[in-house]
Amino acid sequence: MSALNKKSMPIIRWIWQRISAGVALVLIVGALILGYNIGTPAPEPEITDTAQSEGNDDASPQMYTCSMHPAVRLPDPDAKCPICFMDLIPVEEDAGGKGSAMRMTLSEDAKVMSRIETAKVGRFFPSAQVRLYGNLVYDETSVARLTAYFPGRIDRLFVNYIGVSVQKGDHLAELYSPDLLAAFEELRQAKKTFESTAGTNDFLHETTKQTLIASREKLRLFGLTQEQVRQVEFGEFDSDQLTIYAPIGGVVTHLAAREGDYLKTGDPIATVSDLSRLWLDLEAYESQLPLLRWGMPVTFTVEAHPGEVFDGRISFIEPIVDERTRTAAVRVAVDNADMRLKPGMFSTAVVRAKIAADGVVLSDELAGRWVSPMHPTYISDTPGVCPVCGMDMVPAESLGVVGDSSQVEIPLVIPRTAVLFTGVRSVVYVSVSDQEQPTYEGRVVELGPRAGEFYTVRSGLKEGEEVVVNGAFRIDSAMQISAKPSMMMPEGGGGGGHNHGGTPNATQMGEMSRVAPERFIEDLTPIYSAYLDAQEHLADDDLSGFLDAATRLREASESVRPIGLLGSPLGIWRRSAAILDERTDITTIDAARVRFEELTLAVLHLQDQFGHAGQETVYAAYCPMAFDFEGAKWIQRGTEINNPYFGSEMLRCGDIQETMPPIGGGANDEMDMEGMNADEHKGHTND
Secondary structure (H helix, E strand, O other), X not given: OHHHHHHHHHXXXXXXXXXXXXXXXXXXXXXXXXXXXXXXXXXXXXXXXXXXXXOOOOOOOOOEEOOOOXXXXXXXXXXXXXXXXXXXXXXXXXXXOOOOOOEEEOOHHHHHHOOOEEEEOEEOOOEEEEEEEEEEEEOHHHEEEEEOOOOEEEEEEOOOOOOOEEOOOOEEEEEEOHHHHHHHHHHHHHHHHHHHOXXXXXXXXXXXXXXXXXXXXXXXXXXXXXXXXXXXXOOOOOOOEEEEEOOOOEEEEXXXXXXXXXXXXXXXXXXXXXXXXXXXXXXXXXXXXXHOOOOOEEEEEEOOOOOOOEEEEEEEEOOOOOOOOOEEEEEEEEEOOOOOOOOOOEEEEEEEEEEOOOOXXXXXXXXXXXXXXXOOOOEEOOOOEOOOOOOEOEEHHHHOOOOOHHHOOOOEEEEHHHOEEOOOOEEEEEEEOOOOOOEEEEEEOEEEEEEOOEEEEEEOOOOOOEEEEEOXXXXXXXXXXXXXXXOOOOOOOOOOOOOOOOOXXXXXXXXXXXXXXXXXXXXXHHHHHHHHHXXXXXXXXXXXXXXXXXXXXXXXXXXXXXXXXXXXHHHHHHHHHHHHOOOOOOOOHHHHHHHHHHHHHHHHHHHHHHOOOOOOOEEEEEEOOHHHHOOXXXXXXXXXXXXXXXXXXXXXXXEEXXXXXXXXXXXXXXXXXXXXXHHHHOOEOOO
16 A cells, blocks of 8 residues: 555645645636726716706716815725825815806805904005004293302292292292392493483583493393383382293293202203193104104003093104104193193004005195294294294195195005015915805905005905905915915925824925014914913913903913024914904903904914924814804813813813824824724713
8 A cells, every 4th residue: 555655645745736736727817807907997988968968067977175275185085195194085176167267156054153253445545544653741841940140149049949830920939139230230321321311522422421321121131021221220110139030931840949049040940831831742763753744643652631632743853763762752732721631641542644646645634824934833824924933824735744645546455464475475265156055266466555454455446346344264275275375385285284183394494483583472372372371261261361361361472583584484373473462352251252262263373384392282273163063173181071161061071183293393292093992082062
């Protein structure tokens, strides 16, 4: 049996080799055929004549994209974003067709949920509001300083305290002076000599007359009135003291001498100021000076009279800018006949200037009136002379301070909320009127100067067109999701998106350092801190705490130094700063939560563009039930949901969607998104 096995083994081995080779060949051929079938694209379905005649485009497959990475396009609805692994959403083609790269069509429901509002492009002269600060001071043209015209001693001082009111002609002091008594006697002797030469030599009589006139003039220069000189001359004045009278009415604002002081010629005695006219001294920055003109009306308030508005008129603009403060003085003449205003009061002033299309400031308040060229505070409705210098009043038009609105172009004007800035471009969204569904078209516009809540437009819009004034950011976001040209991506295509967890890599950090200086990013830290405090106060239903945090947030935004920002990063900062700096009157917790959503959008823009330089990792969360199921995001400390939109009502409603570690720091050591318990942090629990 063993011998037979030994003889049959070679035969079996030969047969097995031949069979295995055949099986391998069959497998290889099968694999090639299978690979060819898989790699060859499926033939395109034939389009019937009916489909062609009807222009049916339904043969195009439905594509799906990522809301964070619009460049992603996949036909599989169950696929995940290959970058961030988020669920994909359908790409909705708008009704504009292929030629509508800058258009976006929304449904009526989407328009309502996005709270889109529009306003017509108008043509009028907008008013720019210039806010200035300063103090009330004395009108220097209404101040009289009394000095000693001759050496003497003050025997009596009637105005012996600062603030005493005096009328013109009131006695102020009595002085004794040997020089004055000698001048009295000199006048009396000159008069006797003149009278004794009457009927004698004409030359001698004329000489004594000139001596008498000189003696009178000497006393006049000593400050005596005409009546006092007459009394001395005729011997009716027998006192050894001289009374000094007030040259103007007003208030004693300074005392330089007391009773018993011996004064030399020129030594000061007192200062009397007429407070019925005051000056308001303001400081204007270089950027504000082009909006100011001499003669423009000014309104101002003071803390002593809350709620009451006073008025004046610009009477002087300093022709030189202070090199240290970069400001120029602006003086306002103020009527204070009722004496309610006092020098030294701090004032907040507002000047409103009408702006023309070329930026020219129009001021017609002085049209047809007459002014003093040297003392412009004096204005008259009729010709005359200046009461101060005696110069002839001239028409205001001759001084170039009156603008003729009929000679300038009326500008196109849009609300400032319609403009989206990128730093180098200004974009607005215009409502397209000939579409069945709400359709909006992006336009790049050239802006003129800003005038209050409006911008003048030099090109890009026409009168009567409707621009989006609320919801433009949402339209622009939809444009980015659809990979169309938008505010931040004028060429279209995918955008940057968010950093979904983990530490920023070297490329990301390099990009951040290129778009923003390190000092600027550090300046953003107080903004993030105040925002996070505001979020926690709202989650605790603490309105007072939120208002305090919102105030600190606004102050922090005003302290940021955007030096070194250029282009798109500068535009993002300006847009975000405008939202953060907006002052709103909030009295309810619901209004606070609406305002918080606006703050969140601004802070998210800053975080996406610049990151944060803090010491802790923060997290972006989302609640789809906020604002009647419109949904809203927020940023918070920690991974436990702390919903600011519902507070204690549904504190844990929401998802953690994004991890935001500090620039240059590692992910949170205690908890990272990859290690989070999905059951604990997903879903919308209402406990």
